[in-house]
Amino acid sequence: MSTNDLARGHSSATLSEASGLPVALSPRIRPLWPGARLCGPAFTVQGAGGDNLALHHAVLEAPPGSVLVADVGGARFGHWGEILTVAARQREIAGLLIDGGVRDAAEIQALGFPVFSRNNAIFGTRKDFRGVLGRPVTVGGVVVHAGDLVVGDLDGVVALPASDTRPILDRADARVAHERELMERLREGRSTLELHDGFEAAGR
CATH class of the missing domain: 1.10.287 (Helix Hairpins)
Structure with missing residues (x-):
């Protein structure tokens, strides 16, 4: 099972309280579909609002089992949809946490791919900015580093510092x-x- 035995089955609320740290993301970051649960080490993506080229590169570079954690400034565009979901599942990526918009919610739910986002939006995106992978990003008001343990459920999302996880x-x-x-x-x-x-x- 690993990833600390899938965070030992604990809820985001329990982990937040047990940490004693400001690890809880803004409650505006919500699951795209009911029952979605995130759990895995962060693979960080610094993108740009209205541009999803960085996410395409991240899908290629992220190791299996990781959670893509993307900062696109909360922009209301469909940065992620069914096509990227199929590609991510093929590469065994564990899910997506994005401070911005996504679309194709019904299709993503049918695929069972966990996505947590700030909003849903149907506006299309450009592909100009390659982005930066692996640097600290700010998502939901919390700075997330590559390798931090991300856990998300119906209550919310936490990002636990890798050095303090155990x-x-x-x-x-x-x-x-x-x-x-x-x-x-x-x-x-x-x-x-x-x-x-x-x-x-x-x-x-």
Whole structure:
């Protein structure tokens, strides 16, 4: 399975709280289709609004299992669609996180390819700017470096620093175990107010 055992199955919210760091992207970055989940190391792409040539190059260069993380300035253009999705799946790319617009939502959902974007837009793009690959980019207000662990679900997206991933996952494991204990007490009839201190410790 790898990629830290797919981030050990934790939600973006749990990972954000366990990190203690400003790793949560803007809530304006949303899944393109219900049920989409991102998990993988970032392959960063600095593009330009209204231009998707950088994404074509990124699909060729990104290693299998990586998540393309693209900064196109939040522009409302269809930077990504069905054609790039088919190409990305062929190269075993794990998904796309883009601060900008995408299109062909129904087709991308049918292909099961996870995409998180700032908006949907049908406006076409030019292909002039080759872009820069592998440099830090800002997506959803968070600086993402190549190799950072990206996890996205219905709650949102986090980008965990590569150097801190293991301790963050360990703390997330501990939080989830503690929450399970609290849930059992609730099922035994205890109230949330009685367990207030425990929920505070769990960040709930």
